[in-house]
Every structure is written in structure tokens, then in C-alpha cells.
Amino acid sequence: MKRVHNFSAGPSMLPESVLAKAAAEMLDWDGTGQSVMEMSHRSKAYESIIAGAERLVREVMNVPEDYHVLFLQGGASLMFHMIPLNFMTVNKKADFTLTGAWAIKAIEEATRLGKANTVGSSKDKKWSYLPVITGADPEADYLHITYNNTIEGTQYHKIPDTKVPLIADISSGILSEPLDISKFALVYAGAQKNLGPAGVTLVIIKKDLMPRIPANLPAMLSFQTHVDNGSMFNTPPCYAIYIVKLVLEWIQETGGTKALFAANQKKAELLYGYLDQSKFFCSPVESADRSLMNVPFLTRVADPEVAEAVNKKFVKEAEATGLVNLAGHRSVGGMRASIYNAMPIAGVEKLVAFLKEFETKNN
Numbered sequence: 052m053k054r055v056h057n058f059s060a061g062p063s064m065l066p067e068s069v070l071a072k073a074a075a076e077m078l079d080w081d082g083t084g085q086s087v088m089e090m091s092h093r094s095k096a097y098e099s100i101i102a103g104a105e106r107l108v109r110e111v112m113n114v115p116e117d118y119h120v121l122f123l124q125g126g127a128s129l130m131f132h133m134i135p136l137n138f139m140t141v142n143k144k145a146d147f148t149l150t151g152a153w154a155i156k157a158i159e160e161a162t163r164l165g166k167a168n169t170v171g172s173s174k175d176k177k178w179s180y181l182p183v184i185t186g187a188d189p190e191a192d193y194l195h196i197t198y199n200n201t202i203e204g205t206q207y208h209k210i211p212d213t214k215v216p217l218i219a220d221i222s223s224g225i226l227s228e229p230l231d232i233s234k235f236a237l238v239y240a241g242a243q244k245n246l247g248p249a250g251v252t253l254v255i256i257k258k259d260l261m262p263r264i265p266a267n268l269p270a271m272l273s274f275q276t277h278v279d280n281g282s283m284f285n286t287p288p289c290y291a292i293y294i295v296k297l298v299l300e301w302i303q304e305t306g307g308t309k310a311l312f313a314a315n316q317k318k319a320e321l322l323y324g325y326l327d328q329s330k331f332f333c334s335p336v337e338s339a340d341r342s343l344m345n346v347p348f349l350t351r352v353a354d355p356e357v358a359e360a361v362n363k364k365f366v367k368e369a370e371a372t373g374l375v376n377l378a379g380h381r382s383v384g385g386m387r388a389s390i391y392n393a394m395p396i397a398g399v400e401k402l403v404a405f406l407k408e409f410e411t412k413n414n
């Protein structure tokens with residue numbers, strides 16, 4: 052069997068033991084004689100899976116009682132619209148930090164429904180830092196942040212102070228470290244990074260936001276519908292939720308988000324440490340705001356055409372040694388190593404060794 056070190060930003064690596072368990076249970080889940088893929092979502096067996104997944108989200112993320120936990124579809128991208136549709140409904144305006152491609156998309160969707168006010172932008176320096184929040188509107192319905200900017204490689208290491216409810220896209224930071232959910236009114240994440248496979252979106256909503264939801268929304272677009280039906284108004288992404296449950300069990304067995312945080316810090320220190328002393332590679336991100344999960348990097352080659360050729364060579368040669376998906380996002384170029392929870396330290400060690408070797412040969 053061949054396994055590579057996969058640095059994809061998402062869908063991305065899953066813990067091997069989770070995949071092995073899913074494989075072992077593929078034909079017969081817990082003596083039912085059925086695969087989870089074949090089960091009715093209304094069966095007792097499946098009800099225990101989705102209830103178990105919710106219980107584990109609550110335990111592992113320490114979700115307070117006064118929050119709903121939902122498993123939805125449509126990705127984080129649907130949340131960019133559904134959140135303003137449901138909650139930007141009091142004064143019809145919200146504040147946003149503009150920190151990269153996903154923040155732009157969140158703002159674009161909110162703009163369809165009301166006023167999306169930018170209260171800090173890092174566009175001036177190619178998204179290489181997180182801006183200070185200025186001009187916050189005390190009457191904004193909420194403040195929205197992209198907690199971890201997957202493409203640009205920045206991450207909030209301190210939750211911003213705000214007088215209005217705080218909403219965060221935590222798609223690429225979820226479960227990478229302990230997060231105090233009580234500081235947020237709502238967090239959401241597409242699963243396909245630290246949580247499971249693509250196809251399910253986790254949404255955690257403080258119950259006191261619910262009265263803001265307009266009564267006449269299309270059923271599927273109303274959070275109320277999904278709360279009222281325990282994430283089963285329609286057929287949920289059954290198999291994806293089952294894998295989320297297995298990933299959360301793995302996290303619990305591994306020591307929870309505290310242990311993952313320690314491991315993630317070690318991996319990030321190793322990689323950034325190398326980049327910062329390299330004469331050939333560098334990180335474009337200011338050190339205080341660097342992401343633990345997504346590490347973009349560049350060469351110091353000045354000529355853009357030559358740099359592009361070197362990047363391609365790097366990605367190709369890395370792939371040949373079993374280090375895959377290291378190309379930067381198509382919108383920014385360069386390289387990017389996503390080092391999510393499931394990436395073992397051995398993968399980062401191998402990457403750093405390869406970076407050193409490439410530097411020696413090409414500098």
C-alpha cells in the first residue's frame with residue numbers, strides 16, 4: 052500500500068486510524084449488516100451516529116449548553132449567504148475584517164442582503180498580516196472574521212474584542228487548538244480540513260441569536276428549520292457525519308485539542324524556523340499572525356518568470372519523493388504546506404529535509 056505525505060489545503064489528510072476503522076466497518080457497521088452509506092437516516096443505528104457526533108463536538112470543543120450544534124450542507128460558502136440572511140436582520144448591517152479571498156466572498160454575499168462594512172483590511176500588504184479593527188459600528192448586527200485564512204496563511208491568535216456578536220469562519224482552524232466558543236455568537240466550518248471529508252458543514256450557534264431569524268425564509272435556508280429538525284430536515288450527509296464522529300473520537304483518544312495544539316505548534320515551529328533562516332525560501336507572512344495550519348512560502352528568486360519555473364520544479368520534485376499538493380493556491384502562486392491535525396511530525400520533518408536539499412542544489 053502506498054501512502055504519501057499530503058499537504059493539501061482541503062480536502063486534506065485524515066488520520067490513518069480513522070480511515071482504517073471506516074474501512075473495517077464498511078460492509079457491516081456494528082453488527083447491522085449494513086454500511087453507514089446504506090442506512091436509512093431515520094434508523095436507530097444512524098440516529099446513534101449523528102447523536103454521537105453532536106455529543107463529541109460538544110465535548111471536544113467544550114461547547115456551552117446555550118449553543119445549537121448543526122451539521123449542514125452547502126459548505127462554508129453557503130454560510131456566507133445564510134448567516135446574513137438569518138442574522139443580519141436587526142439593523143441590516145454587519146462589520147467584516149477583510150483578510151483574504153474567503154473574507155472577500157463572505158463580504159460579497161452579505162452585500163447582497165444589506166450593508167457589509169469593512170473594519171480593517173490587509174489588502175495593502177497582500178494579506179500578509181491581520182489588520183487592527185478600526186471604525187467598528189456599535190449598531191452592526193455582528194462582526195465577522197475569517198479566523199484562519201487558508202490561502203494567505205494568517206490566523207487570529209487573539210480573539211478580537213467586540214461589543215457586537217462575533218461570528219467566525221473557522222473552516223481551516225477548527226480543532227487545531229482550544230477555542231473558547233463562549234466568545235462567539237456563531238462559528239462555522241466546512242469539514243474537509245480538520246474535521247472530516249467534504250460534504251458536511253459544522254455550525255455552532257448561540258441560542259440567543261435565533262429570534263433574529265425572519266419567519267418567511269425558504270425552509271432549507273433557515274437555521275430554525277435545521278434546529279427544529281436536529282439537522283435532519285432532509286437527508287443529511289450521512290457518511291460524512293459518520294467520519295466526523297470517527298475523527299472526533301480520534302481527537303479524544305489523542306488527548307483533545309490541547310494535545311493537538313502542542314503537536315501543531317511543534318510542526319509549525321519546525322517549518323517556519325527553517326523558512327526564517329533559509330537563504331533561498333521565505334515566508335511572506337508577518338510572524339505574529341502566522342497560521343498554524345497553512346504555511347505559504349516563496350523562493351527569494353527575484354525574476355517572476357524564473358521564480359515561477361523554480362516553483363514548478365519544486366512541486367514536481369517534491370511530489371516524486373512523496374510530498375504532494377505543495378503548490379500555492381492558484382490565486383497567489385508560490386508554495387503552501389497545509390499541516391493540519393492529521394499531518395504527522397514525520398511529514399513536516401521530511402518536508403524540511405527536502406527544502407534543505409532543494410536549497411543546496413538550487414541556490
Ligand SMILES: Cc1ncc(COP(=O)(O)O)c(C=O)c1O
Nearest residue numbers: 126127128153201220222223241
Ligand atoms: C476559510 C475558508 N472559508 C471558506 C471556504 C469555502 O468552503 P467550502 O468549499 O466548504 O464552501 C474555505 C475552503 O477552503 C476556507 O478555507
